Amino acid sequence: MSNATAAKSPPVRPELFREPGDVSHIGAIERPLSAWERITNVTAVRRVFILVLLAVLWQLYSTYLDNALMFPTFGATAQAFWDALVSGGLLRRAWVSIEVLLMGYAAGVAIAAVLTTLAVSTRFGNDLLATLTAMFNPLPAIALLPLALLWFGLGRASLIFVLIHAVLWPLSLNTHSGFMGVSETLRMAGRNYGLKGLGYVTQILIPAAFPSILAGLKIAWAFAWRTLIAAELVFGVSSGSGGLGWFIFENKNELLIDYVFAGLGTVIIIGLLVENVVFRTIEERTVRKWGMQR
Amino acid sequence: MASAEVQARAAPQTAGSADRAVRPLLEVDGVTLQYKTKEHLVTATYRVSFAVFPADRFVVLGPSGCGKSTLLKGVAGFLAPAEGEIRLNGRAVAGPGPDRMMVFQEFDQLLPWKTVKQNVTFPMRTSGRYGAAEAEERARAAIAKVNLAKFADVYPHMLSGGMKQRVAIARALAMEPDILLMDEPFAALDALTRRKMQEELLRLWDDVRFTVLFVTHSIEEAIVIGNRILVLSPHPGQVRAELNAHEHDHASQDGEAFGALRQRIHDMLFAERIEQEEAERNE
Numbered sequence: 256m257s258n259a260t261a262a263k264s265p266p267v268r269p270e271l272f273r274e275p276g277d278v279s280h281i282g283a284i285e286r287p288l289s290a291w292e293r294i295t296n297v298t299a300v301r302r303v304f305i306l307v308l309l310a311v312l313w314q315l316y317s318t319y320l321d322n323a324l325m326f327p328t329f330g331a332t333a334q335a336f337w338d339a340l341v342s343g344g345l346l347r348r349a350w351v352s353i354e355v356l357l358m359g360y361a362a363g364v365a366i367a368a369v370l371t372t373l374a375v376s377t378r379f380g381n382d383l384l385a386t387l388t389a390m391f392n393p394l395p396a397i398a399l400l401p402l403a404l405l406w407f408g409l410g411r412a413s414l415i416f417v418l419i420h421a422v423l424w425p426l427s428l429n430t431h432s433g434f435m436g437v438s439e440t441l442r443m444a445g446r447n448y449g450l451k452g453l454g455y456v457t458q459i460l461i462p463a464a465f466p467s468i469l470a471g472l473k474i475a476w477a478f479a480w481r482t483l484i485a486a487e488l489v490f491g492v493s494s495g496s497g498g499l500g501w502f503i504f505e506n507k508n509e510l511l512i513d514y515v516f517a518g519l520g521t522v523i524i525i526g527l528l529v530e531n532v533v534f535r536t537i538e539e540r541t542v543r544k545w546g547m548q549r
Numbered sequence: 550m551a552s553a554e555v556q557a558r559a560a561p562q563t564a565g566s567a568d569r570a571v572r573p574l575l576e577v578d579g580v581t582l583q584y585k586t587k588e589h590l591v592t593a594t595y596r597v598s599f600a601v602f603p604a605d606r607f608v609v610l611g612p613s614g615c616g617k618s619t620l621l622k623g624v625a626g627f628l629a630p631a632e633g634e635i636r637l638n639g640r641a642v643a644g645p646g647p648d649r650m651m652v653f654q655e656f657d658q659l660l661p662w663k664t665v666k667q668n669v670t671f672p673m674r675t676s677g678r679y680g681a682a683e684a685e686e687r688a689r690a691a692i693a694k695v696n697l698a699k700f701a702d703v704y705p706h707m708l709s710g711g712m713k714q715r716v717a718i719a720r721a722l723a724m725e726p727d728i729l730l731m732d733e734p735f736a737a738l739d740a741l742t743r744r745k746m747q748e749e750l751l752r753l754w755d756d757v758r759f760t761v762l763f764v765t766h767s768i769e770e771a772i773v774i775g776n777r778i779l780v781l782s783p784h785p786g787q788v789r790a791e792l793n794a795h796e797h798d799h800a801s802q803d804g805e806a807f808g809a810l811r812q813r814i815h816d817m818l819f820a821e822r823i824e825q826e827e828a829e830r831n832e
Contacts, residue, residue, distance in 0.1 A: 441657060447625065447649075465662070545704055545706065546707070547662075547706075
């Protein structure tokens, strides 16, 4: 019994005092990162490296395959891209697509803003948004194009209509879930300042939910691109002068497969630019600076 | 109107506690607070009454579940009383407003998208109470007062918990609210930082003489911070006692009187629990 209790109590040890010693022999406590570490810390460098790697793999595989009709080499595609850019009016085609895209995107964002503001301020709005997104989000935008053509005729209006459909639902869904996730403390802090209605939404809810909103904007941008290119591929002539989708379609008909690849490449390049320049800059200046996202 | 004024002025005198004629700043008058969860209607406090006078450091103390935080939310205007009335300067509280600035327990009460200075300036601007230049000046002064001048242009995510709470206090004080509401503001801090923050708050009070309604579950903190302590019993919160603690601070913490007061409060809260446990056993 006494042995068992003695075993359970820790030994009493003498107290200990020391002066902090000289640590200069371990060298600098802070040291600058090496050049290699600093270069690999730049995200752009790492991303470009991945792109170069993919291009090399493409070139190697297509050279091995040696079938320009099925899978042109990276070199041939780059050449076609350059030719189309200089003489084939690729830039003008791309601009036609982007112009329509921006109009549809802006309209979709505006409607989503109204709808989600309504949803956070009234219960009816909340139910409305929940029901509408459940109904329309799974519906592919392209499936609405025949109807749109019937209602708005051949032309931009139809494309913008399907673009709004493509943008509105995913963006509303993300924004709304962002609003729902704003912490109770921040909400109370905002109301404590006497903020109400629109001021409360713009000054508290939107910045607090910005990470979700930004994610929604990115998803919506990708959805809009997909929808637009698909719409132009199917009903290309409808947009009058013809955009990137129509460029791809035309060249496929003429079996200029390297030009088809160049068209697809343009879509990809625009996507990369928007993601890595536009959205990245917004991220850098907002959510990252605020410590809301790493 | 005149008679009400006379009555209000007379009240403290009849109580014999004040020789000056002082009107209570905040009156909580028979307040029952209820809130709904998904399945229940919870009565958090039942007919709680007390009065806070200007420059009071009024502490609401009680175990968890006594509705002290709910009471503070009631005073802040986030929750309307089911019964009774909460009056500030004689006017019934109708909703949240910047005349009662709240300091929350959670560190995420600062707006992450604003720097320390912008956080302090923001309520002054949105309430329209101060012009841009004046708000800026007041923010600078308030931040200096909580010793964060060096961090004025830093975003909240780069601050430690204690620093965030200091910003929240600076933000509240810069507004010069009628009353400062603090909901366990130091509960999430480590013991050393908490002690430092308590000292700082008392020093600030010495400086500015603001009125504060302070909620805590720590008996020691209540005695150190408060000059008057309202002890609540749990389930639902009812007033158990209103005690004086104006003689105590950190310096007297090891004294006999401090210990005796702590023991009295402890017994009050503990007796409740024993009675309750016995009642449960008898059921």
